[in-house]
Amino acid sequence: MSVSVLSPTRALGGVSGLLQVVSLLGLVLLLLKAAQLYLRRQWLLKALHQFPSPPSHWFYGHKKEFQKESELPPLLERVEKYPKACVRWLWGTKALVLVYDPDYMKVFLGRSDPKPHRTYKYLAPWIGTGLLLLEGQKWFQHRRMLTPAFRYDILKAYVGIMADSVRVMLDKWEELVSQDSHLEIFGHVSLMTLDTIMKCAFSHQGSVQMDRSSQSYIQAIRDLSHLIVSRLRNAFHQNDLIYRLTPEGRWNHRACQLTHQHTDAVIKERKAHLQKEGELEKVRSRRHLDFLDILLLARMENGSSLSDEDLRAEVDTFMFEGHDTTASGISWILYALASHPEHQQRCREEIQSLLGDGASITWDHLDQMRYTTMCIKEAMRLYPPVPFIGRELRKPITFPDGRSLPAGILVSLSFYGLHHNPNVWPNPEVFDPTRFSPGSTQHSYAFLPFSGGSRNCIGKQFAMNELKVAVALTLLRFELSPDPSRVPVPTPIMVLRSKNGIHLQLRKLSDPGLL
Numbered sequence: 001m002s003v004s005v006l007s008p009t010r011a012l013g014g015v016s017g018l019l020q021v022v023s024l025l026g027l028v029l030l031l032l033k034a035a036q037l038y039l040r041r042q043w044l045l046k047a048l049h050q051f052p053s054p055p056s057h058w059f060y061g062h063k064k065e066f067q068k069e070s071e072l073p074p075l076l077e078r079v080e081k082y083p084k085a086c087v088r089w090l091w092g093t094k095a096l097v098l099v100y101d102p103d104y105m106k107v108f109l110g111r112s113d114p115k116p117h118r119t120y121k122y123l124a125p126w127i128g129t130g131l132l133l134l135e136g137q138k139w140f141q142h143r144r145m146l147t148p149a150f151r152y153d154i155l156k157a158y159v160g161i162m163a164d165s166v167r168v169m170l171d172k173w174e175e176l177v178s179q180d181s182h183l184e185i186f187g188h189v190s191l192m193t194l195d196t197i198m199k200c201a202f203s204h205q206g207s208v209q210m211d212r213s214s215q216s217y218i219q220a221i222r223d224l225s226h227l228i229v230s231r232l233r234n235a236f237h238q239n240d241l242i243y244r245l246t247p248e249g250r251w252n253h254r255a256c257q258l259t260h261q262h263t264d265a266v267i268k269e270r271k272a273h274l275q276k277e278g279e280l281e282k283v284r285s286r287r288h289l290d291f292l293d294i295l296l297l298a299r300m301e302n303g304s305s306l307s308d309e310d311l312r313a314e315v316d317t318f319m320f321e322g323h324d325t326t327a328s329g330i331s332w333i334l335y336a337l338a339s340h341p342e343h344q345q346r347c348r349e350e351i352q353s354l355l356g357d358g359a360s361i362t363w364d365h366l367d368q369m370r371y372t373t374m375c376i377k378e379a380m381r382l383y384p385p386v387p388f389i390g391r392e393l394r395k396p397i398t399f400p401d402g403r404s405l406p407a408g409i410l411v412s413l414s415f416y417g418l419h420h421n422p423n424v425w426p427n428p429e430v431f432d433p434t435r436f437s438p439g440s441t442q443h444s445y446a447f448l449p450f451s452g453g454s455r456n457c458i459g460k461q462f463a464m465n466e467l468k469v470a471v472a473l474t475l476l477r478f479e480l481s482p483d484p485s486r487v488p489v490p491t492p493i494m495v496l497r498s499k500n501g502i503h504l505q506l507r508k509l510s511d512p513g514l515l
Contacts, residue, residue, distance in 0.1 A: 040093045050403045051097055053078070053087040061089030070491045070499060072387075072416060079417045084401070088412070091235060096390075096410040100417030102424055102443035103400050108391060108413060109445070109453030116392040116410050118238075122228050126256050127320055128313025131458065139455075142314065145298050146458060149201070149291045155462055156363040158200045162469040163361050165195040168209050170477050177506045182483055184501040185334060189470075190218050190327040196466060197322040201291035202266050202315075213262070220258040221324060225494040227252045263315045270296065291318060318459075325385040326463050328495040329449075330470045331502045332383035333376055335488060337471070338480035338504050340431050347372040348475040358476040366468045374433035376467055380449040382431065387416035387492040389451060415448050416492070479507040 041058075056062050065074050066088075075098070078086050084101035099105065114135045124133060131142050148154075169192040176183060191209045194217070198204035208214040227248055231237045243249040270292050289297065295314055298306050306314075337344040350371050355361055391411045398404040405411075420428045424446050425435065434440070450457035457463070474480075483505055488498035 037093045044093070044095050047406050047409060048087045048095060048097065051085055051087045052082055053089070056089040057092075059092045061091045061095070063091070070489050072490055072492070075414065075417055076420050079414075079421050083423060084399075094410075096412050097405065098412050098414050098417065100414045100421050102418065102445040105413060105418060105445040105448065105452065107397065107399055108411065109448075109451065109455075111394075111397070112454070113391040113394050113411075116390045119232060119390050119410075122231055125252070126224050126228075126259060127316040128309065130310075130313035130315075130317030132317050132321065133313075142310075143458065146291065146294060146314070149289065149294050150459060150462055152461070154290075155465060158196075158462070159361060159363050159366070159465060159469060161199050162196050162466050163473060165192050165199065165209070166470050166473045168192070168195070168207060170473060172209070173478065173506060174508060177478075177508060181505045181507060182503060183506055184503050186327065186331045186498065186502045187218065189331045189334075190323065191215065192470070193323040193327045193330070193466065194218060194319075196326075197319065198266070200462070201318060201322060202270065203290050203292070204266065204269075216258060217262040220255040220262075221320060224252065224255045224259070225324075225497075227255070229493050259316065259319075260312070263312060263319055266292070266319075267311060267315060321457075322459060322462075325457075325495050326466055328383075328385040328497065329380060329463065329467055331498075332385075332490075332496065333379040333467060333471055334474060334480055334504065335482065335502050336379035336382060336431060337375060337475070338482045341481065343375050343431070343433060344475065344480060347375055347471070351472045351475055355472065355476065358473055361469060361472060363465075365472075366465055369468055369472065370438075371433065372471060373468065374436040376464075376471060377436040377447070377449075378431060378433040381419045381425070381435070381447060382429075383490060383496055384415045384419055384449050385495050386449075386451070387414065387496050389413050389415075413451075415451075416496070418446065418448065477509060479509060481505045481507075 054062065054065060057064070078098065079100050084104055085097055085099045087095055088098050089095045099108065115133065120133055127133070131139065131146065134142055169188055172188065173183065191214060194214060195208035198208050230248065231243065231252075237243045237246065237248070244253070274296060292315065295306060295311055337347065347369075350369060351358075354365050354368055389412075391413065393405060393407050393409045393411065395407050396404060418424065422428050424443065435442070445452055450460035450463070481504065483503035486500060486503040488502045489500055490496055491499045
């Protein structure tokens with residue numbers, strides 16, 4: 001019997017040949033990928049040729065243009081230079097169309113294009129697939145199911161709850177300004193709006209504003225907002241596996257867990273309450289059900305109840321949207337009024353004439369705050385709580401001016417750009433509440449603080465009520481002025497935040513009744 005032995009030379013030759021094959025295969029794949037990216041870029045250049053924009057780098061697009069302290073000033077330069085819309089290249093093979101014209105907004109918001117999955121998917125580990133991320137028939141079912149939670153007769157009962165939460169915050173401010181009149185207000189307002197949403201939508205007992213775990217939840221949301229925006233801007237973090245291995249990815253996971261612990265505790269508390277003997281039938285027979293009641297008692301068209309996953313997604317979504325956007329709105333409104341003392345004083349006089357010392361505030365008072373409402377709207381024009389939303393075109397679109405886009409294009413509807421567009425709002429940087437005076441006219445899609453169309457904010461009336469209550473009670477207790485040493489820098493981080501906080505100087509009014 002003979003045994004053949006492979007010589008070292010032949011073995012090395014075999015390995016070398018294998019390496020050559022692997023190298024050749026890798027080179028072919030690399031060339032195919034390069035060709036794919038080249039063809040993608042050529043398609044985008046052709047698809048977007050009707051929309052001019054500043055020159056962009058072939059690889060990193062307009063990144064340098066938007067690397068300033070805030071990306072909003074470059075946006076406003078574009079709004080002034082390029083009417084209606086322009087292109088923003090994120091990198092060589094990814095671009096989106098920035099839209100800031102009311103006619104264009106009307107066309108987009110009248111359609112049912114989905115949110116871009118490649119962008120909004122990063123929200124899913126945090127808020128799940130709730131009303132914000134749902135599409136199609138399931139979105140319609142959930143929207144219809146939750147709409148009764150925002151009927152006017154239910155919202156009326158919430159005004160007193162909102163006022164109580166605001167007063168707790170203002171009491172804290174009184175203690176703080178007795179030591180130092182300078183105050184960063186966004187954190188305080190966030191806790192107050194979380195307190196309000198917990199009591200109104202989830203019938204929570206106790207004060208969230210005095211609970212340290214709630215402060216951890218607020219911080220987790222702030223961290224998640226920054227992490228998601230940062231991830232969207234980093235091409236290397238688009239891959240889930242790579243991102244999970246980074247420090248940012250690990251902290252994102254921990255922050256999501258913190259938010260889920262908070263919402264799970266809310267759901268667990270209510271479920272335990274409903275499981276008490278006879279309590280479920282009592283809730284079913286109540287005339288008014290809150291947001292969580294409706295979720296727990298809901299039945300889909302096929303007769304099934306919401307899954308635990310769907311339930312948590314809706315609670316996570318509303319917990320975030322119901323407090324963070326409102327906190328942004330209130331904080332920027334107070335800053336705008338602090339910066340314009342003549343309008344602040346006129347609002348205060350109107351509120352004083354209606355409320356006296358502010359001991360009670362009712363639903364009827366809210367409609368009578370006409371000048372205050374004008375100021376609130378003007379502040380929300382300048383500082384829209386949600387500055388952008390995204391869409392991905394499901395089918396081609398043609399605009400009133402004849403320009404068009406094919407299916408597959410990413411679009412960013414810039415409410416911030418729209419509200420600052422000089423072709424829509426003359427002298428847009430001037431704070432002028434008379435823009436919203438009775439009888440004034442503007443395009444129906446020129447002012448969109450709560451978006452528009454069928455997917456507008458389901459809680460917009462709830463939010464407007466809370467804005468009015470917070471502004472009214474604050475102006476009765478304090479005179480506000482800006483802190484000149486810390487001017488806020490607006491920046492879009494999920495909602496409109498300030499890069500350096502929103503700092504005000506507060507002076508306690510000794511006797512509101514004497515104003």
